[in-house]
Amino acid sequence: MKPHEEHRSRGKKSISISVITVSTSRYEKIKEKKPFTDESADRAEKLIKESGFNLKSRKVVDDHKGLIRLEVLKSIYEEGCDAVILTGGTGLSSRDVTVEAIRPLLDKELEGFPEIFRTESFKSVGSAAYLTRTVAGSLDGRLIFCLPGSPDAVELGLKLLLPELPHALYIAGT
Numbered sequence: 233m234k235p236h237e238e239h240r241s242r243g244k245k246s247i248s249i250s251v252i253t254v255s256t257s258r259y260e261k262i263k264e265k266k267p268f269t270d271e272s273a274d275r276a277e278k279l280i281k282e283s284g285f286n287l288k289s290r291k292v293v294d295d296h297k298g299l300i301r302l303e304v305l306k307s308i309y310e311e312g313c314d315a316v317i318l319t320g321g322t323g324l325s326s327r328d329v330t331v332e333a334i335r336p337l338l339d340k341e342l343e344g345f346p347e348i349f350r351t352e353s354f355k356s357v358g359s360a361a362y363l364t365r366t367v368a369g370s371l372d373g374r375l376i377f378c379l380p381g382s383p384d385a386v387e388l389g390l391k392l393l394l395p396e397l398p399h400a401l402y403i404a405g406t
Contacts, residue, residue: 234283234325242402244314244398247285247286247314247315247401248281248285248286248287248288248311248312248314248396249285249287249313249314249315250287250289250290250307250316250317251276251277251284251287251290251291251316251317251321251383252291252292252293252300252304252317253290253291253319254300254319254320254381255270255294255320255321255381256295258270258292259293259294259295259363260294261290263318266348268339270292271288271333272319272383272385272386273319273386276319276386276390280390281392283293283390283394283397285318285397288307289307289311291307295327295328295329295330295331296318297332298333299333300330301333303366304316304318304333308372308374313374314375314397314401315377316374316376316377316398317376317379317389317390317393318334318376318378318379319380319381319386320380321333321381322364322378322381323363324363324365330378331346331365331367331378331397332368334367334369334376334378335369336374338367338369338371338376339369339372340365340369340404341372342367342368342370343401345368345377346364346367347394349366349392350366350389352363352386352392353388356384361399363378364385365378366378366379370400370404373375375397377389377401389399
């Protein structure tokens with residue numbers, strides 16, 4: 233058995249995940265009690281459940297560093313989530329602060345994830361892939377992934393990270 237296969241087999245059998253949408257426009261709709269759609273979070277939920285993992289929570293947070301950090305830390309320390317997946321707030325505008333909010337929290341950064349994400353993204357969007365900002369890493373043995381907010385980007389990110397999640401969590405927890 234190869235080491236990564238062994239790690240997967242030794243990893244947790246039940247993995248809980250929180251999905252956090254970072255979006256000022258959706259956050260405002262919640263505050264105003266207006267209906268909205270979140271196709272990216274819907275797609276994330278579907279893929280997480282199809283992979284056999286537990287979706288512990290879905291949240292929407294404003295594009296604000298403190299609020300983003302607060303919800304991530306609540307997901308990990310209050311809800312006991314093994315992984316947190318953030319969607320949105322990774323662009324180039326002044327309001328896009330997800331990467332800046334999360335990077336200081338990380339014990340270790342998974343530099344390979346953004347590299348592979350951009351490489352795979354390039355295949356469908358061409359040179360616009362270099363505009364992609366994403367980050368992934370560990371915090372106290374849990375994993376955090378920041379993905380762009382488009383449904384296709386979320387699907388690509390999850391197709392890359394979900395198969396290795398048990399393996400990565402095993403290593404992060406040792």
